[in-house]
Amino acid sequence: MKIGIDLGGTTVGIGVVDENYKIVAETEMRTADCKTPDELASIVLEGTRKLIESNHIDQKDITFIGMGCPGEIDTEKGIAVAADNLPIEKSPFAKLLTETFGAPARLDNDANCAAWGEHMAGVSKGYKNIVTVTLGTGIGGGIIVDGKLLHGKENHAGEIGHMVIDIHGKRCGCGRIGCWETMASTRALIKEVEHQARYAPNSRLGKLIAANGGHANGKTLFIAMSEEDNMARSIFNDWIRALEVGMWNVINIFRPDMIVISGGISNEGETLLAPLRNAVGKCSTLIRAGRLGGNAGLIGAAALDEMVI
Numbered sequence: 001m002k003i004g005i006d007l008g009g010t011t012v013g014i015g016v017v018d019e020n021y022k023i024v025a026e027t028e029m030r031t032a033d034c035k036t037p038d039e040l041a042s043i044v045l046e047g048t049r050k051l052i053e054s055n056h057i058d059q060k061d062i063t064f065i066g067m068g069c070p071g072e073i074d075t076e077k078g079i080a081v082a083a084d085n086l087p088i089e090k091s092p093f094a095k096l097l098t099e100t101f102g103a104p105a106r107l108d109n110d111a112n113c114a115a116w117g118e119h120m121a122g123v124s125k126g127y128k129n130i131v132t133v134t135l136g137t138g139i140g141g142g143i144i145v146d147g148k149l150l151h152g153k154e155n156h157a158g159e160i161g162h163m164v165i166d167i168h169g170k171r172c173g174c175g176r177i178g179c180w181e182t183m184a185s186t187r188a189l190i191k192e193v194e195h196q197a198r199y200a201p202n203s204r205l206g207k208l209i210a211a212n213g214g215h216a217n218g219k220t221l222f223i224a225m226s227e228e229d230n231m232a233r234s235i236f237n238d239w240i241r242a243l244e245v246g247m248w249n250v251i252n253i254f255r256p257d258m259i260v261i262s263g264g265i266s267n268e269g270e271t272l273l274a275p276l277r278n279a280v281g282k283c284s285t286l287i288r289a290g291r292l293g294g295n296a297g298l299i300g301a302a303a304l305d306e307m308v309i
């Protein structure tokens with residue numbers, strides 16, 4: 001049995017997986033109120049201890065503990081160096097986990113863990129060259145080349161959301177202009193939906209947003225499209241175009257066997273995937289949605305011991 005830990009800004013998910021990477025027990029603890037690295041570490045350690053105890057697992061049966069963390073990671077030393085929304089300051093999680101539970105432990109970036117999870121137990125299992133594109137607040141990337149995760153210098157590889165696709169575009173949170181994620185993330189789509197609906201309050205989209213207190217979410221546009229709202233279709237087409245430009249860049253650089261689309265919006269399935277597949281139609285790269293959903297990071301963390309660095 002192995003343990004996977006998926007640390008996030010709001011919660012930490014902790015799970016026990018069997019030899020087929022099936023989750024056999026899991027728990028979730030809140031991390032949003034953590035103020036200090038010590039507090040955060042004790043939540044992770046206590047949560048893991050309780051999970052083991054409440055499921056009557058013998059500590060000796062745990063062969064490995066893997067953990068995915070946001071932000072900067074020193075994978076060699078097993079240290080979470082820094083993160084934007086969590087009190088992580090060089091937290092030596094691998095050492096803490098090994099000392100507490102007596103099993104070897106490894107750390108990696110959360111986006112890398114999610115890509116690794118899909119590769120080990122999900123949609124991209126059996127393929128060697130994969131790029132995972134996670135659509136959300138930004139666009140995250142996990143790149144697997146010849147079966148190995150690409151870490152790059154100081155583990156900074158895979159920031160595909162910050163490739164510029166429009167030099168006259170909008171300013172990105174990173175400071176540059178026209179990054180892919182300013183145009184093609186789920187957040188960018190929601191912003192555009194809200195912006196355009198303001199000028200068309202009587203459209204189906206406008207009414208859906210008004211009924212939701214003036215806000216759209218990841219599903220609003222798809223509901224309006226299913227009701228044949230023309231404005232919704234036009235916003236979607238523009239967004240797909242921006243997504244396609246970046247996808248082609250990714251394909252031209254890596255020529256992967258598969259691009260895995262993950263993030264909540266990937267639940268839209270073929271409505272999202274078919275136009276993307278069409279857009280990259282001339283190349284043989286497969287476009288698939290992730291299969292593990294929100295568990296990809298946890299499962300990938302538990303499988304970090306199978307990763308060759």
Ligand SMILES: [Zn+2]
Nearest residue numbers: 162172174179
């Ligand atoms: Zn950027």
